[in-house]
Amino acid sequence: xxxxxxxxxxxxxxxxxxxxxxxxxxxxxxxxxxxxxxxxxxxxxxxxxxxxxxxxxxxxxxxxxxxxxxxxxxxxxxxxxxxxxxxxxxxxxxxxxxxxxxxxxxxxxxxxxxxxxxx
Numbered sequence: 054x055x056x057x058x059x060x061x062x063x064x065x066x067x068x069x070x071x072x073x074x075x076x077x078x079x080x081x082x083x084x085x086x087x088x089x090x091x092x093x094x095x096x097x098x099x100x101x102x103x104x105x106x107x108x109x110x111x112x113x114x115x116x117x118x119x120x121x122x123x124x125x126x127x128x129x130x131x132x133x134x135x136x137x138x139x140x141x142x143x144x145x146x147x148x149x150x151x152x153x154x155x156x157x158x159x160x161x162x163x164x165x166x167x168x169x170x171x172x
Contacts, residue, residue: 059085059107063145065172070164072148072156073172082152085172089143095158096135102150103129109144113137 057075062085066073070092072084088111104111110123113130114137122128130136157165 059145059147062172063087063107069143070156071166071170073170075172077152080152081149082154084148084150085145086148087143087145088138089140091139092137093157093160093162093164094135094137095160096133097130097150097154097158098133100151100154101129101132102148102154103127104138105147105149107145107147109140109142111138111140111144111146114139 059075062073062075067087069088069090070086072086074082074084076083085107104113104122105127106122106124108124110121113120113122113128116135120128153168155165155168
């Protein structure tokens with residue numbers, strides 16, 4: 054057991070929309086992700102999803118509004134709420150969610166990432 058350095062872990066990959074697991078707490082995974090551009094509209098029917106922006110800023114779009122999450126901020130998307138994530142410029146974030154959650158929810162598609170990829 055040793056501290057986990059976010060910058061060090063983020064330097065180990067460059068692909069966008071492909072979350073990497075860095076730790077687990079019970080059945081909850083802490084994942085680092087890089088993204089730019091638009092993701093896909095999706096929802097997670099059985100779980101909330103937390104985003105912590107480490108570098109840059111992101112937008113989380115809902116059908117009726119959009120929220121900007123800036124560096125050093127946290128936002129929780131409640132279960133069952135359809136949303137889309139996007140960033141004009143590359144954003145680095147941590148996602149906190151239960152093990153086994155598919156990043157695209159039921160939407161699927163080419164941006165669906167493999168689960169349980171550790172760095």
